[in-house]
Amino acid sequence: MATKEIIRLENIRRNFIVGNETVHALRGVSFTINAGEFVTIMGTSGSGKSTLLNILGCLDTPTSGEYYLDGIPVRSMGKNERSVLRNRKIGFVFQSYNLLPKTTALENVELPLMYNSAISARERHELASRALDAVGLAERKNHKSNQMSGGQQQRVAIARALVNDPVIILADEATGNLDTRTSFEILVLFQELHDRGRTIIFVTHNPELSAYSSRNIVLRDGKIISDTPNDHPASALEMLKKLPVESD
Amino acid sequence: MNLTNLTKIALKALNNNKMRCFLTMLGIIIGVASVITMLAIGQGSKRSIRAQIAEMGSNMIMIHPGNMERGGVRQDASSMQTLKLNDYQDILDGTEYVSACSPSVSSSGQFIYGANNYPSTIYGVTEDYLEIRKFSIDEGSMFTPQDVLTSAKVCLVGQTIIDNLFPNGENPIGKVIRFNKIPLKIVGTLTPKGYNSMGMDQDDMVLAPYTTVQKRVLAITYLQGIFCSALTEELTPQAINEITQILRKNHKIKEGEDDDFEIRSQEEMSSMMSSTTDMMTILLACIAGISLLVGGIGIMNIMYVSVTERTREIGLRMSIGARGIDILAQFLIEAVLISVTGGIIGVLLGVGASMVVNLVFNWPVYIQAYSVILSFFVCTITGIFFGWYPARKAANLDPIEAIRYE
Numbered sequence: 122m123a124t125k126e127i128i129r130l131e132n133i134r135r136n137f138i139v140g141n142e143t144v145h146a147l148r149g150v151s152f153t154i155n156a157g158e159f160v161t162i163m164g165t166s167g168s169g170k171s172t173l174l175n176i177l178g179c180l181d182t183p184t185s186g187e188y189y190l191d192g193i194p195v196r197s198m199g200k201n202e203r204s205v206l207r208n209r210k211i212g213f214v215f216q217s218y219n220l221l222p223k224t225t226a227l228e229n230v231e232l233p234l235m236y237n238s239a240i241s242a243r244e245r246h247e248l249a250s251r252a253l254d255a256v257g258l259a260e261r262k263n264h265k266s267n268q269m270s271g272g273q274q275q276r277v278a279i280a281r282a283l284v285n286d287p288v289i290i291l292a293d294e295a296t297g298n299l300d301t302r303t304s305f306e307i308l309v310l311f312q313e314l315h316d317r318g319r320t321i322i323f324v325t326h327n328p329e330l331s332a333y334s335s336r337n338i339v340l341r342d343g344k345i346i347s348d349t350p351n352d353h354p355a356s357a358l359e360m361l362k363k364l365p366v367e368s369d
Numbered sequence: 370m371n372l373t374n375l376t377k378i379a380l381k382a383l384n385n386n387k388m389r390c391f392l393t394m395l396g397i398i399i400g401v402a403s404v405i406t407m408l409a410i411g412q413g414s415k416r417s418i419r420a421q422i423a424e425m426g427s428n429m430i431m432i433h434p435g436n437m438e439r440g441g442v443r444q445d446a447s448s449m450q451t452l453k454l455n456d457y458q459d460i461l462d463g464t465e466y467v468s469a470c471s472p473s474v475s476s477s478g479q480f481i482y483g484a485n486n487y488p489s490t491i492y493g494v495t496e497d498y499l500e501i502r503k504f505s506i507d508e509g510s511m512f513t514p515q516d517v518l519t520s521a522k523v524c525l526v527g528q529t530i531i532d533n534l535f536p537n538g539e540n541p542i543g544k545v546i547r548f549n550k551i552p553l554k555i556v557g558t559l560t561p562k563g564y565n566s567m568g569m570d571q572d573d574m575v576l577a578p579y580t581t582v583q584k585r586v587l588a589i590t591y592l593q594g595i596f597c598s599a600l601t602e603e604l605t606p607q608a609i610n611e612i613t614q615i616l617r618k619n620h621k622i623k624e625g626e627d628d629d630f631e632i633r634s635q636e637e638m639s640s641m642m643s644s645t646t647d648m649m650t651i652l653l654a655c656i657a658g659i660s661l662l663v664g665g666i667g668i669m670n671i672m673y674v675s676v677t678e679r680t681r682e683i684g685l686r687m688s689i690g691a692r693g694i695d696i697l698a699q700f701l702i703e704a705v706l707i708s709v710t711g712g713i714i715g716v717l718l719g720v721g722a723s724m725v726v727n728l729v730f731n732w733p734v735y736i737q738a739y740s741v742i743l744s745f746f747v748c749t750i751t752g753i754f755f756g757w758y759p760a761r762k763a764a765n766l767d768p769i770e771a772i773r774y775e
């Protein structure tokens with residue numbers, strides 16, 4: 122498979138001014154990510170993971186350094202351009218799902234496409250329906266978000282991240298709110314998506330999860346301290362089978 | 370930006386909060402309903418007053434001898450003898466804007482027929498008087514110019530006179546009634562007009578040739594008044610101008626001296642009435658407008674609460690690609706939907722309330738299309754105006770902070 126470069130970071134720095142102090146959240150981060158990689162980003166709390174992910178997700182702009190997403194330089198872009206870029210090229214998964222309340226799974230998944238006027242209502246239904254099939258929620262399309270379990274809600278959120286066929290899926294502590302078993306179910310889903318060719322960046326502070334990705338980047342104090350490929354990721358599915366089934 | 374989608378989004382959000390939505394609308398509903406009802410009542414009374422004035426002849430002009438000082442002593446208008454027959458003749462011959470003209474002399478007293486008698490007033494006039502006062506003949510006919518020339522002892526009677534002198538339902542035509550011992554033969558009856566806006570019974574009168582009243586009843590040669598009609602209500606000022614010129618010339622009034630006569634017109638009265646009712650309408654509309662303003666502030670308040678409450682939702686929408694303007698539009702559409710829906714309900718309620726006022730209190734109401742259109746317009750503006758700041762606040766949120774908001 123010809124490897125296509127999706128993300129290129131060149132000496133990214135991000136400073137926050139708090140009062141009269143400057144917080145250096147990122148102090149010169151550089152790496153490239155190719156299509157089809159499943160990258161975990163680890164580090165202790167406050168190491169700059171979320172700041173990095175916000176920059177990767179075009180929600181934030183670096184203080185200095187260059188960022189190319191799918192070949193497009195992001196640093197020089199305006200707010201609106203970045204919004205459109207997020208809408209077309211990025212899928213977000215958050216720790217706390219962030220689904221709209223009192224809204225069905227299908228409508229939640231349709232949401233990103235509502236902001237893309239090139240897509241008709243019929244296409245929107247079709248794509249959202251397929252994304253829900255892909256995360257194993259074919260039967261629950263019309264359930265309201267508040268009637269679902271945490272694991273199901275996160276699946277809906279993943280379907281929402283998939284629906285616009287993004288070049289990259291960004292997950293920030295996507296399993297942070299879930300119990301071990303459900304976490305592994307979600308991890309299985311990410312591995313499936315990866316097997317189907319999706320590019321994923323998965324931020325977590327849980328070091329155990331690095332075994333399941335194809336590459337692991339570790340941050341400390343805003344710098345990369347290790348960047349190691351993993352040629353033989355463990356199967357999350359195997360692990361899930363070994364987990365005791367909770368019965369209470 | 371896709372307005373259809375944004376409207377769908379806004380509708381969905383409103384649908385999720387029906388009760389709050391309705392309560393917010395309530396301010397607008399009450400505001401608009403009161404605007405519509407107040408204007409309907411205001412316009413209704415204006416129209417009914419105008420209609421009554423028109424019934425009395427909206428182009429009528431009345432000329433009376435004016436207050437005049439003689440050696441410092443003010444004279445009673447009725448005792449003044451400045452209006453003469455030649456004034457009437459000159460108005461009749463020398464004007465362009467006057468379509469009808471009649472002298473007027475009157476006397477009050479007892480009318481007698483057989484054993485029945487009734488106090489009323491006899492008006493001495495010419496045939497033109499019918500046109501000027503918008504009277505019409507019910508039965509019989511008007512007296513003739515010949516009757517005027519010969520001071521004929523004939524008269525026309527109004528319904529009130531008939532009711533009182535002929536209580537048994539006899540046909541009054543051809544009967545002879547007496548006034549001040551003078552026998553008058555009834556040649557016609559007047560179509561009943563009822564009471565006018567000042568509460569005067571317009572059927573309580575007897576009409577006779579002015580010469581008859583002048584010579585046989587009052588024994589005078591001057592006129593107590595002259596009644597005219599302008600060609601149209603709008604031409605009344607021109608007609609008054611012509612009449613003034615003629616009378617000043619006839620009475621030899623020098624430049625700078627006051628008139629010794631007084632001209633009043635229905636037009637003047639109706640515009641006075643209109644301006645009073647217009648003032649009322651404006652006042653009512655202001656009160657109603659204030660309640661609409663309060664409704665608008667209600668919308669702003671709720672929109673602010675809503676933006677704060679939905680900070681995370683806004684953050685999420687932004688992170689999946691909503692631009693600031695999409696968020697702004699969504700909240701503006703929400704505000705406008707609330708205010709316009711409130712407006713529609715308010716209009717319906719206002720129309721209903723106007724009808725109830727009309728039916729229950731028997732007040733005249735009139736709903737003008739413009740007040741409905743104005744209400745919608747104001748509602749939309751209210752929604753945009755009071756929705757703007759909350760919506761802008763939402764649009765300016767930082768997505769990173771918004772999505773973390775607890």
Ligand SMILES: Nc1ncnc2c1ncn2[C@@H]1O[C@H](COP(=O)(O)OP(=O)(O)O)[C@@H](O)[C@H]1O
Pocket residue numbers: 137138139144145146164165166167168169170171172173
């Ligand atoms: N908006 C901000 N303003 C000020 N400081 C911030 C802001 N966002 C993050 N930081 C600081 O940057 C550092 C990195 O934060 P973050 O990226 O959230 O770490 P992580 O996600 O790895 O826990 C922390 O010291 C944090 O306090």
Ligand SMILES: [Mg+2]
Pocket residue numbers: 170171172
């Ligand atoms: Mg974090």
